[in-house]
Amino acid sequence: MKTRCVKIAAFAVWVMFVFGGCATLPPVPADKNLLNDVVTSGTSREAILLKLGEPSASFESGRILTYRIGKDDDQGYFLMDRLVRWTNTKYSLVLVFDDKGILTKHTLVPVR
Amino acid sequence: MWHLTIVCTGMVITTISLAGCLIIPTDYYLYYSRKNVTEEALTGIVIGTTTRTEVLMKLGEPDMASQDETEVCYIASKSKAALVGGKSRDIPFIFDYIHFISFERNGLVKTMRLYNRGDDNLDPSHLDPLFRLGGYPIPEPHFSKSPIILPAQRE
Numbered sequence: 001m002k003t004r005c006v007k008i009a010a011f012a013v014w015v016m017f018v019f020g021g022c023a024t025l026p027p028v029p030a031d032k033n034l035l036n037d038v039v040t041s042g043t044s045r046e047a048i049l050l051k052l053g054e055p056s057a058s059f060e061s062g063r064i065l066t067y068r069i070g071k072d073d074d075q076g077y078f079l080m081d082r083l084v085r086w087t088n089t090k091y092s093l094v095l096v097f098d099d100k101g102i103l104t105k106h107t108l109v110p111v112r
Numbered sequence: 113m114w115h116l117t118i119v120c121t122g123m124v125i126t127t128i129s130l131a132g133c134l135i136i137p138t139d140y141y142l143y144y145s146r147k148n149v150t151e152e153a154l155t156g157i158v159i160g161t162t163t164r165t166e167v168l169m170k171l172g173e174p175d176m177a178s179q180d181e182t183e184v185c186y187i188a189s190k191s192k193a194a195l196v197g198g199k200s201r202d203i204p205f206i207f208d209y210i211h212f213i214s215f216e217r218n219g220l221v222k223t224m225r226l227y228n229r230g231d232d233n234l235d236p237s238h239l240d241p242l243f244r245l246g247g248y249p250i251p252e253p254h255f256s257k258s259p260i261i262l263p264a265q266r267e
Contacts, residue, residue: 056173059168084144085146085175086144092173094172094173109148109172112141112146112148
């Protein structure tokens, strides 16, 4: 009886190890074209806000906007929240606008 | 033979436990830390010449900023040791490298300082800028929501 219990327990542990590798996190909604229309000089700030949503930070009364960008090699880019610091975040997108709200400079800074 | 193996294993475990703690030196960035604020990354920033815009374009979004945007902090967190046994809170093995940059009212760089929190020799007053800026953000792992869709324009 004791031997049988030990065998059952050992089998259960083996099953856990074998199928534990199958556990996956839900996929992050990513888009390969997320930044295509954004990082183009001449784009308006309003268009960028409509596409990317609220920035993670803004400076100089909105003249500079920053977004935290993650990247999946297969799925593309996705937005990250600043509350997680830089977990799963690959880049900091920095957008600089002129007085009329038109994008003049931009850069994708690798942070991790 | 197996008896000897068990005895030797027990002696090793006992030795480690009675030693209090075993410290293994490490050197890696923590999972929530940025990695781009190294000494080399700051070499292109010149006091009195580099603007706030140029700093942001070079280093990206800061981890903290003052309300008037004259002070920003870039923080990189590293594990310098792994602890086996003992009380982890007694040994500071996580170091925060804090790059503090201040700007003049016209947006030019005024000062640059590197603080190392975790260093026992650090003067606590050097961390005053951090307390003014409100402390640390909370590293709760979760994913961002999809982009905000504005309501349709009313006619």
